[in-house]
Amino acid sequence: MIASAALAVSGATLLGSPAQAATPDPRPLAVGATWLTGQLVNGVLGGTCDQYTCGVTLDAGSALIEAGAPASVVNGIGSGFDAVAKGYFQPGDITTTGSYSAGATAKTLAFGQSLGTPKTTFDGVDLVARLKSLVSVAPNIAGRIEDKAVVGGNPDPSGDYANVVGQAFAAAALFTDNPASAEAISVRDFLLTQQCDDGFFRLFYKSDENFAPDKTGPQDCQSGVAAGQSAPDEDTTSTVIRLLLPQRATPAVGGAITDAKNWLIAQQRADGSFGGGQFNPDSNTNSTGVAGWALGELGALGDTAAAAAAAKAAVWVRQHQADEVTGCANQLTGATGAIGLNDGAVTTARANGITGPAAAQWQRATAGSLASLQYAPAKVGTYKVDDNASGYAKAGSTVKYTVSGVAPGEKVCVSGIGAARRVVAGPSGSVVVPVVLPAGTANRVLTTRVQSGSSAAVQTDVLGARTLGVVAPAKVKRGKKVTVTVRGLKPAERVRVTYKGVKVRAGIANPNGVFVARFPVGRKVGKAAVRAYGQFADIRKGSDVLRVVR
Known part of the structure; x- marks a missing residue:
């Protein structure tokens, strides 16, 4: 019969629901940090970068700090970044000299300040002084950061691409x-004006119809709504929440964070994921990771709603992390810890590996989402697999097995019935696995295995097609009772017997697979059919004919 308990279970378990686990599962953060560290060459992802890609190395550094990476790794990024820093915050494609990116300057400085030994000078440039020089003091935009663009030795106001993330x-x-500096206060205050009444922060400042900066008239987010210049942006809102947290004691900042948090949680999709705004609306690990990191930090401060949302986001990110299980090897087996951007990226890499242009995408996705995995919930309950039924199962039918008691988002290798397959646990730490049972009568064992090596299995007793042996006396006097024997059943298999098309007896087979039915034949003489049907009447049946005589 179908067993409902695991045949073998190993591994420790935690009690409670995933969102309430006492401690997170450390594995996804740890293996992600290991893979990301392996992508660094002289402290830079891939060994080189430009104004468009250097920011990813800073994202990687920040994520590795959150992951508790060794100081040598993190400081190596700080020193290695010196070789590429000017190409990032002094972009050469705008001009040969004199152009400065305010956002890149700010991001580089913020990363340098987070090092164990703070670093505020990169490639000989004092970034504190440089950043302060890029803060506007003009009355209408006081506190707004501005890129300094120079073309042909002349200032180019249209080359200001600064935005709210910067x-x-x-x-x-x-x-x-x-x-207490004037620049710190004015920059913060201008940032707060970029929050709309709904709670989100927009990505872009006010601009004209050609997307050139417009520094005249109202500059706040709400004033831009009617003109279509204040699109909601999850990535920007998440980033602002996280970066403003140290200033939350200031009432205006604390209120802005609360409004932004409420809006952000409302954007989370049912599966735990987030999109990234108008230019990247689909679910992806970058946006989900950025949001999860911000919400997780709020959760660590006691915000239970934010903590629950962060856990859901971490599960979705983990579902897209390479962490393949023995027995279900694929082209991601050697990339443990890497995080794919979305479902399509993971599917493609499982077949083809992380090669060519895809490598940069996986680096970017891992750098952007890794920190959120510090909030990935651990497994709870007993690891097991059930077939959710009792009795026999029919060959050729689909049985929905449930694997439970694994970490939400964890990979599980399922084997033993049909081809081995890789499945991923959902937010509850369980996953339903539909399996088509092969033909034939047999005791089938489905085995599941997780990354730790723990396994759980369940036996499903399957009944295949069979012609049952039905034995009735050749002749029976009318008005008498007849004894019919049915053979070829399995122990405890349900069976029914019909006489002249009418059910006369039903029950279960004895331990030898035999069922005996005794019933009256009636008074009408002549031939009559006796038929027996096993548990699955369309594939397990048999018949005999008896004659009723005077």
């Missing part, structure tokens, strides 16, 4: 440097 990094970096 403003958030500037607010954080200047606050860390000196919370």
Whole structure:
């Protein structure tokens, strides 16, 4: 019969629901940090970068700090970044000299300040002084950061591509440097004006119809709604929340964080994922990771709603992390810890590996989402697999097995019935696995295995097609009772017997697979059919004919 208990279970378990686990599961963060560290060459992802890609190395450094990476690794990024820093915050494609990116300057400075030994000078440039020089003092935009663009030796106002994400990094970096400085206060205050009434922060400042910066008239987020210049943006809102947390004691900041948090949680999708705003609306690990990190930090401060949302986000990110189980090897087996951008990226890499242009995408996704995995919930309950039924199962039918008691988002290798397959646990730490049972009568064992090596199995007793042996006397006097024997059944198999098309007896087979039925034949003489049907009447049946005589 179908067993409902695991045949073999090993591994420790925790009690409670996933969102309430006493401690998170350390594995996804640890293996992700290991893979990301392996992508660094002289402290830079891939060994080189430019104004468009260097920021990913800083993301990686920040994530590795959150993951508790060795100081040698993190400081190596700080020193290695010196070789590429000017190409990031002094972009050469705008001009040969004199152009400065305010956002890149702020992000580099904020990362340098987070090192064990703070670093505020990169490639000989004092980034505190540089950033302060890029803060506007013009009355209408006081506190707004501005890129300095020079073309042919002349200032180019249209080359100002600063945005609200850069403003958030500037607010954080200047606050860390000196919370009381005029620049720190003005940058923070201008940042707060970029929050709309609904609670989100927009990505872009006010611009004209050609997307050039417009520094005239109202500059706040709400004023731009009617003109379509204040699109909601999850990535920006998440980043602002996280970077403003150290200033939450300031009432205006604390209120802004609360409003932003409420809006952000409302954007979370049922599966735990987030999109990234108008230019990247689909679910992806970068956006989900950025949001999960911010919400997790709020959760660590006691916000239970944020903590629950962070756990859901971490599960979705973990579901897209390479962590393949023995027995279900694929092309991601050698990339343990790497995080794919979305479902498609993971599916493609399982077949083809992380090669070519895909490597940069996986680096970017891992760097952007790794920190959120510190909130990935651990497994709870007993690890087991059930077939959710009692009795026999029919060959050729689909049985929905449930694997439970694993960590939410964890990979499970399922084997033993049909081809081995890789499945991923959902937020509850369980996953339903539909399996088509092969033909034939047999005791089938489904085995599941997780990364730790623990396994659980369940036996399903399957009944295949069979012609049952039905034996009735050749002749029976009318008005008498007849004894019919049915053979070829399995022990405890349900069976029914019909006479002249009418059910006359039903029950279960004895331990020898035999069922005996005794019933009256009636008074009408002549031939009559006796039929027996096993538990699955369409594939397990047999018949005999008797004659009723005077």
